[in-house]
Amino acid sequence: MTARDGDGWALCARGHQHWGVYGAAGLLAVHHTLDGMPYVLMQKRAWWSHHGGTWGLPGGARDSHEDAVAGALREAHEEAALSPDLVRVRGLYVDDHGGWSFDTVIAEADGLLDAAPANGESADLRWIAADEITSKDLHPGFAETWPGIRPALSPxxxxxxxxxxxxxxxxxxxxxxxxxxxxxxxxxxxxxxxxxxxxxxxxxxxxxxxxxxxxxxxxxxxxxxxxxxxxxxxxxxxxxxxxxxxxxxxxxxxxxxxxxxxxxxxxxxxxxxxxxxxxxxxxxxxxxxxx
The missing domain is CATH 3.40.50 (Rossmann fold)
Structure with a gap:
C-alpha cells in the first residue's frame, strides 16, 4: 500500500476505460447562501487531461488504502488547496459502473472558501450556483450523475x-x-x-x-x-x-x-x-x- 498505487487505467463492466485502478473519488464542496441557493466548487480541467477543458469536481484515483472520503479530501487538497478541516462530509453518492466506481463525497462548507489551482490538473476553480451548472461544458461523467446528486445537496x-x-x-x-x-x-x-x-x-x-x-x-x-x-x-x-x-x-x-x-x-x-x-x-x- 503506497501513495499513488491507484494510478492507472481500469476497465469497467460496461467496457469503458476509467482512470483509477481502485476506483476514483471527487469532492463536491457545497455552501448554501442565506437565500437557500447551493453553490458548488467546480474545477475546470487542464486542457491536456482526459476531457480537458470541461468542468467537474476536484478528484482522481483512489489509492488502495483509501476509502472514498479520504481519497476525495486528499485530491481536493492537492488540486484546489482546500484544507479538509474546512468542510464537513455530509453524503456519499456512488456511480457504479460494475467493477469500477466514481464516488462523489458531498461536503458542507461554512462559506465560499478560497480555492485556487494547486497543480497542473486544474485550469480554474470557481463557486458556481447549482442552477447554473448545467449551462457549463461539463465532464461527461459529472453531467451523467448531476441530476441524481443535485437533490442531495441539502444536509x-x-x-x-x-x-x-x-x-x-x-x-x-x-x-x-x-x-x-x-x-x-x-x-x-x-x-x-x-x-x-x-x-x-x-x-x-x-x-x-x-x-x-x-x-x-x-x-x-x-x-x-x-x-x-x-x-x-x-x-x-x-x-x-x-x-x-x-x-x-x-x-x-x-x-x-x-x-x-x-x-x-x-x-x-x-x-x-x-x-x-x-x-x-x-x-x-x-x-x-x-x-
Whole structure:
C-alpha cells in the first residue's frame, strides 16, 4: 500500500476505460447562501487531461488504502488547496459502473472558501450556483450523475427523541437509571457520526451513505444526570428545560431552511407536530438497527 498505487487505467463492466485502478473519488464542496441557493466548487480541467477543458469536481484515483472520503479530501487538497478541516462530509453518492466506481463525497462548507489551482490538473476553480451548472461544458461523467446528486445537496439533520428511543429499546432496568441508559446510548451513537447511515426509510435522495448532524434531546432524569458532553463527532446534546416534545419542536423549527430534518420517535402526537413543520419521521427501531 503506497501513495499513488491507484494510478492507472481500469476497465469497467460496461467496457469503458476509467482512470483509477481502485476506483476514483471527487469532492463536491457545497455552501448554501442565506437565500437557500447551493453553490458548488467546480474545477475546470487542464486542457491536456482526459476531457480537458470541461468542468467537474476536484478528484482522481483512489489509492488502495483509501476509502472514498479520504481519497476525495486528499485530491481536493492537492488540486484546489482546500484544507479538509474546512468542510464537513455530509453524503456519499456512488456511480457504479460494475467493477469500477466514481464516488462523489458531498461536503458542507461554512462559506465560499478560497480555492485556487494547486497543480497542473486544474485550469480554474470557481463557486458556481447549482442552477447554473448545467449551462457549463461539463465532464461527461459529472453531467451523467448531476441530476441524481443535485437533490442531495441539502444536509440531513437527525433529531433523536432519546426518551422514546430508550423506551423502545426495552433495556433491562433502564427505568431505574434513566441517566445511565441515556449515556450508554449516546456512546453507541458516536460511531454513526464517523461511518454514516445507510438510506433512511423515508423519501430522501438516493445516497449510498448519509453523514448527518445529530441532535439528541434529553428530558427529565436523563437530562439531569446523563453526560452532557461535549461529544466527539457531529453530535449535539440538548437538555429540555421542561417538555422534551416541546424542545424537539423548537429544535426542528430552528434548523436552517435548506436542511432536511428527520425526527426519530414513535410518539404519535410529536410526529404530527414535527411533520407540520416539514420534518420527516421514522421510528426508533430503524435507528437501533444501525447500532
Amino acid at each position: 440531513l439533520v437527525v433529531v433523536l427523541d432519546l426518551a422514546n428511543i430508550i423506551g423502545a429499546r426495552a433495556e433491562h432496568g433502564w427505568w431505574r437509571d434513566r441517566a445511565g441508559a441515556a449515556s450508554r446510548l449516546l456512546n453507541e451513537l458516536l460511531p454513526l457520526t464517523a461511518r454514516g447511515l445507510p438510506q433512511p426509510p423515508v423519501a430522501l435522495p438516493g445516497l449510498a451513505r448519509w453523514f448527518p448532524r445529530f441532535v439528541v434531546v434529553l428530558e427529565g432524569a436523563a437530562a439531569r444526570g446523563a453526560d452532557p458532553g461535549p461529544w466527539e463527532g457531529d453530535l449535539t446534546v440538548v437538555s429540555a428545560p421542561g417538555s422534551g416534545d416541546d424542545t424537539i419542536v423548537e429544535v426542528v423549527g430552528d434548523t436552517r431552511p435548506w436542511e432536511q430534518v428527520l425526527v426519530v420517535t414513535a410518539d404519535r402526537g410529536l410526529r404530527e407536530r414535527v411533520t407540520s413543520l416539514g420534518a420527516l419521521v421514522t421510528g426508533p427501531r430503524w435507528l437501533l438497527d444501525q447500532l
